[in-house]
Amino acid sequence: MDRELNNLIEQEATRQRDGLEMIPSENYVSRDVLAALGSILTNKYSEGYPGKRYYGGCEFVDGIENLARERAQALFGVTHANVQPYSGSPANLAVCFALLQPGETLMGMQLASGGHMTHGLAVNFSGIYYHSVQYTARADGYLDLDEMRALAKAHRPKLIIVGGTAYPRVYEWAKYKEIADEVGAYLMADISHIAGLVVGGVHPSPVGIADVITTTTHKTLRGPRGAMILCDGEPSNFLKAPPEQSRQYLPTMIDRAIIPGLQGGPHNHQTAAIAVALHEAAQPEFKTYAAQIVANAQALAIALMERGYTLVTGGTDNHLMVVDLTNKGITGKQAEKALDAAGITVNKNTVPRDPRKPFDPSGIRLGTPALTSRGMKEAEMTQIAEWIDDTLSHRDDADRLEAIKREIADFTRGFPLPA
Ligand SMILES: Cc1ncc(COP(=O)(O)O)c(C=O)c1O
Incomplete structure (x- = not known):
């Protein structure tokens, strides 16, 4: 009955479905x-x-x-x-x-x-x-x-x-x-x-x-x-x-x-x-899921480092990584905004001993739990690293970001949400 609210929920559902959810503290429930x-x-x-x-x-x-x-x-x-x-x-x-x-x-x-x-x-x-x-x-x-x-x-x-x-x-x-x-x-x-x-x-x-x-x-x-x-x-x-x-x-x-x-x-x-x-x-499948989260994070970390990105601690053992963007000449806030425009949701993040302030820090934080819940594996992580790099390298080119967003929306159709 509440059209105004329903529209907003529908729009959020579309955003969750069509984009790459890479905030490491988020997930898709059953x-x-x-x-x-x-x-x-x-x-x-x-x-x-x-x-x-x-x-x-x-x-x-x-x-x-x-x-x-x-x-x-x-x-x-x-x-x-x-x-x-x-x-x-x-x-x-x-x-x-x-x-x-x-x-x-x-x-x-x-x-x-x-x-x-x-x-x-x-x-x-x-x-x-x-x-x-x-x-x-x-x-x-x-x-x-x-x-x-x-x-x-x-x-x-x-x-x-x-x-x-x-x-x-x-x-x-x-x-x-x-x-x-x-x-x-x-x-x-x-x-x-x-x-x-x-x-x-x-x-x-x-x-x-x-x-x-x-x-x-x-x-x-x-x-x-x-x-x-x-x-x-x-x-x-x-x-x-x-x-x-x-x-x-x-x-x-x-x-x-x-x-x-x-x-x-x-x-x-x-x-x-x-x-x-x-x-x-408690089901056996959950063990497979947890192992895949880590395998995906490590694949993504390697693919980003191969593209010249600096990772805090030089990699990851778990589900997340923090990318220090200082050498790329872009701040965490700028990166978050550009990635958002391309349908990739991340959050800006401080890096250890960050000279910048938390509201506009030097890094971004990326994670794989939600992507893994959609069934994505290592090969998809390499593709995603490519999109991240493409987005950050062309962050002022609105047409390019829009094109990446469309590509990602097409890609995500192959990985339906659990609910
Ligand atoms: C380590 C840790 N503790 C506590 C919290 C707080 O949880 P909530 O946001 O549910 O209050 C978070 C949330 O990000 C967290 O990462």
Whole structure:
């Protein structure tokens, strides 16, 4: 009935179908995930947790939340999963709220080095309400473990956060844990970007190493927008404060941080869609999908480097890469705009030690999860590198960009969307 809105959704659907979606934090969900997300479950209030709710009529949503929790626990191999965080940022806020008093020290990865705002950026809650210490990547883009250890010893943070939004290499969880243990800090692994790679077996898991794990559910995990907090410890009883703040009671500390600490009613439609995505991620095909994401990223990285592009760290181990465009005489903002005009969606991104500002940085970030969900493989990545190069080399030629856009729209017809 709402034509105005429907037109906009239709246009967005066409954009998603006809273009190359290369933002590494995006993906295409299945029809089943969409169906759960668009279901009548959005009508229900259910503050609390299964079996302990502040509202009546929760018998079926209890079953749904239990299913999501059990699937998350089985898939990741943890004893406790909280599936209620509305999204990744609130999940990270909840961990800080559970573990730190205002003014206490946390240490996270600097945004320009590949970290996320919620890991201690000065203008984010994590940098305003807590004393934030930021570690950086070396000039070559790799995490600087020596600096991390020196900063930890100097500032003795209570929480160390590792896991970024633009880091193209493997996270060495045991090494970060060693540093955390040396100063008595909790280690939080934010695997938002790589959760699908972890369950697909193509990235080491932080389970059994990190004290707490947060993840969004909508990136490589290919679920709805949402998040989870995973940990081990005594079974949670969110109605009673734990006898002490310690690792043993993390499940209760986390659950109480979500509600009553930060949130009200869980989004049951989102929880159901997370349960669907977790079921899909537990299938053998998902392992093939995860391996193909990485193979595609590596093929794309090689094809770009062959065309003279500089990649932060000189390549990738995961689903994303950061291209430093300085040698091409183009800024990240200009590149993003030109690629948009050609039907290639990317985002501008800072590079380590970027002399430019985040709103007009030196690089772009590219990823392969969404393209891989369409069934594209290594050969298509080489073709895409060619289009990227063609676009950036002719960025002021509107006719050329329009022609590339048409070619890409034709090409994408061979790779239908999952839903
Ligand atoms: C590493 C990391 N953590 C947290 C988030 C925040 O997730 P959301 O955008 O759902 O709040 C993101 C999102 O990009 C992320 O990359």
